[in-house]
Amino acid sequence: MTSAAPRLRTRAVVLLGLQAVVLLGTAVWVALPGTSSALLTAAMTLVGAGVFALLTRGTAQAALWARTPAVLLEVLFGITGIVFIRGGVAGAGVPVVVVAVATIVAVVQALPGQRTGAR
Numbered sequence: 001m002t003s004a005a006p007r008l009r010t011r012a013v014v015l016l017g018l019q020a021v022v023l024l025g026t027a028v029w030v031a032l033p034g035t036s037s038a039l040l041t042a043a044m045t046l047v048g049a050g051v052f053a054l055l056t057r058g059t060a061q062a063a064l065w066a067r068t069p070a071v072l073l074e075v076l077f078g079i080t081g082i083v084f085i086r087g088g089v090a091g092a093g094v095p096v097v098v099v100a101v102a103t104i105v106a107v108v109q110a111l112p113g114q115r116t117g118a119r
Contacts, residue, residue: 005110012106013060015099016070020052059110067111074100074107 023045031042051073058066078100084093 008106009059009062009110012070012103012110013056015103015106016052016056016059019099019103020049020056023049023052059107062111064111064113067107067113070107071104074104078104 027042027045027049030038030045032038051069055066055070055073059070078097081093081096081100084090084096087093
């Protein structure tokens with residue numbers, strides 16, 4: 001592991017952790033009306049926050065299992081951001097795309113995977 005690796009991992013952990021916290025806050029905000037629809041949406045958002053919390057923990061421990069699900073979720077968030085932008089909500093879409101791309105780069109650099117030597 002190079003001297004830059006802990007810094008790269010810290011960046012990935014911070015980005016994933018912030019997304020977990022944002023989803024947690026969103027779940028609370030969505031649940032405020034108290035309707036069954038709002039509570040169901042809040043429950044699904046809490047599950048998402050839990051997944052991001054697990055990915056944050058896995059990335060902090062340099063667990064390779066965290067790489068693929070983290071990248072996949074960020075690709076989905078990036079697509080969601082693009083849909084926002086195309087729908088005229090660039091104020092929400094652009095930050096989502098920027099964070100998704102930054103997180104993908106950070107996770108891939110922090111958890112580079114294993115080299116098999118095969119060509």
